[in-house]
Amino acid sequence: MKPFTAIDRYVFRLTIVPMLGVFVLAASLLMLEKMLRLMEFVSTEGGPVTIVFRMLLNLMPEYAGLAIPLGLMLGILFAFRKLATTSELDVLRAVGWSYTRLLRVPYILTLLLMGLNFAIVGYWQPLARYGYEQLDFELRSGALGAAIKVGEFTQLEDRVALRIEESREDGRRLMGIFARIANDKGQVLSISAREGRFLANRENRNTIIFRLTDGTIVQDMPGQVPRVLSFSQHDLPIDLPRIEEFRKRGDEAREYLLPELLELGWSDAASPATRVEGQAAFNYRMVEVVMMLMLPLLAVALAIPPKRSTSALGVFVSIVMVVAYHKVNQYGQEVAAIGRIDPLLALWGPFVLVGALIGWMYFRVAFVPGGQAIGALESAYAKLMKRIRALLRRRDRGQLREPAALEEATAGAA
Numbered sequence: 001m002k003p004f005t006a007i008d009r010y011v012f013r014l015t016i017v018p019m020l021g022v023f024v025l026a027a028s029l030l031m032l033e034k035m036l037r038l039m040e041f042v043s044t045e046g047g048p049v050t051i052v053f054r055m056l057l058n059l060m061p062e063y064a065g066l067a068i069p070l071g072l073m074l075g076i077l078f079a080f081r082k083l084a085t086t087s088e089l090d091v092l093r094a095v096g097w098s099y100t101r102l103l104r105v106p107y108i109l110t111l112l113l114m115g116l117n118f119a120i121v122g123y124w125q126p127l128a129r130y131g132y133e134q135l136d137f138e139l140r141s142g143a144l145g146a147a148i149k150v151g152e153f154t155q156l157e158d159r160v161a162l163r164i165e166e167s168r169e170d171g172r173r174l175m176g177i178f179a180r181i182a183n184d185k186g187q188v189l190s191i192s193a194r195e196g197r198f199l200a201n202r203e204n205r206n207t208i209i210f211r212l213t214d215g216t217i218v219q220d221m222p223g224q225v226p227r228v229l230s231f232s233q234h235d236l237p238i239d240l241p242r243i244e245e246f247r248k249r250g251d252e253a254r255e256y257l258l259p260e261l262l263e264l265g266w267s268d269a270a271s272p273a274t275r276v277e278g279q280a281a282f283n284y285r286m287v288e289v290v291m292m293l294m295l296p297l298l299a300v301a302l303a304i305p306p307k308r309s310t311s312a313l314g315v316f317v318s319i320v321m322v323v324a325y326h327k328v329n330q331y332g333q334e335v336a337a338i339g340r341i342d343p344l345l346a347l348w349g350p351f352v353l354v355g356a357l358i359g360w361m362y363f364r365v366a367f368v369p370g371g372q373a374i375g376a377l378e379s380a381y382a383k384l385m386k387r388i389r390a391l392l393r394r395r396d397r398g399q400l401r402e403p404a405a406l407e408e409a410t411a412g413a414a
Contacts, residue, residue: 004105007097012105014082019075019109026067031056042139051139058132061125065288068117070322073295076106077318080303085310099300099366106296114292121285122258130249137246159183160238173197177212179236190218191236210236253281253337261285273339280336280343284329287347291325294358298322301361301373306382313381317374325354 038052080102083089092102153163165176177196181189193215198208217229249255256264256278264270265278298321302314332346361373372378 007092007102008105011079011083011102012109014079015075015106015109017075018078019071021071022074023067023071026070027060027063030063030067031059034059051135055132055135058128058135061120061128065117065121065125066323066326068113068120069288069292069295069326070319072110072113072292073299073318073322074315075109076296076299077303077315079106080300081305081314084304089304099362103296103300106299110292110296114289117292118289121288126255126257127249129252130255133255134246177215179210179212181236186222188220190220191234192216193234207237210238212236253277256281258282258285276339276343277337280333280346283336283343283347284333287329287351288326291351291354294355295322297362298358301358301365304365304372306372306375306378307370309378309382311378311381313378314374317377321354325350 035052035056038055039049042049042052080089083092150164150167153161159182161180163178164174167174173195174197175195177191177193179189179191179193181191191212193212195214196210196212199211212234213232215231215234217231217234219227219229250260253261253264261278261282265275265282267275267278270278298318302318305311305314328350329347332341332350333343335341336343336346364371364373
């Protein structure tokens with residue numbers, strides 16, 4: 001293989017900048033959309049804000065599985081689109097550089113990103129998904145120390161009800177406290193205090209100390225006159241509720257590493273339903289990675305606009321195709337996992353069809369003189385835009401005529 005030339009380095013620069021930009025943008029948009037829902041969920045459950053970022057960190061591999069192919073394809077597409085719209089591609093073609101030769105550097109990038117994506121979907125993504133589910137479980141169960149909600153009664157255990165008016169210093173200092181404690185004998189303690197703090201109990205880890213300051217205790221016992229006591233400091237022990245341990249990893253197929261999934265899907269010891277689910281998950285991960293080999297061809301096929309045109313329709317079509325194919329694979333995995341269709345047909349069938357379509361589109365652009373991959377769509381799009389511009393011109397002319405007619409009518413009345 002000949003060493004890289006200046007043209008190869010130029011194509012690399014044109015590709016890498018938009019590729020990284022699209023990857024960061026796509027991942028950021030996906031995470032921001034999820035962040036809003038996570039913040040609402042965490043605030044509802046009363047958990048710490050930091051848990052939102054820990055959960056988002058565990059969602060990054062899932063978003064990277066879509067953002068990496070999308071960034072790769074759009075990076076190559078924008079690079080070849082710039083070459084085409086500036087007539088540099090015509091010059092390169094005239095001096096003997098074919099599309100296949102120009103794709104050397106993009107395919108090297110593709111192979112590197114394929115390896116990265118394989119590691120993500122095969123190893124990092126399952127572990128991160130399990131970590132996300134574990135954080136979700138701990139948040140719902142209170143294992144993360146879900147905060148006491150201000151202005152509401154919180155049931156700490158069966159016999160303790162607590163209400164606070166204000167929280168300061170990130171929950172370390174609680175103001176305006178009311179607590180009600182009951183036991184099996186019918187005795188009730190009603191406690192009000194100016195402020196309080198939660199302290200760890202070194203002697204018993206299953207109990208925490210709630211230290212109250214400047215308050216009153218009303219002790220109510222059946223058949224007796226209630227007693228009222230004032231205190232400057234009072235330690236109230238509170239038993240921590242028992243928290244159920246989270247399940248082990250592997251209850252869902254998407255939490256298996258790729259070697260574990262391969263063993264699960266073709267193991268004679270597993271049940272038929274488990275084998276089908278494992279095969280569907282394995283084929284889904286593999287087809288998502290292998291499909292990246294077709295993305296450079298798709299990018300080139302949709303990057304070249306018609307002559308004397310700067311239409312960006314190919315950019316829109318490319319995004320729709322990649323996202324739609326990703327959703328089709330997800331649906332194929334779900335259908336195959338419940339046994340309605342063979343996993344090979346559900347996942348590799350769409351791959352063959354889309355791959356054949358991309359191959360035909362690339363052949364039209366690279367080997368047919370004047371060929372266009374989406375020529376019919378480009379023609380329809382051009383006609384539609386022409387009609388829209390004509391309607392806008394007519395509207396502008398109508399707006400210009402109305403002031404002129406008004407001036408003439410005013411002059412005639414005068």
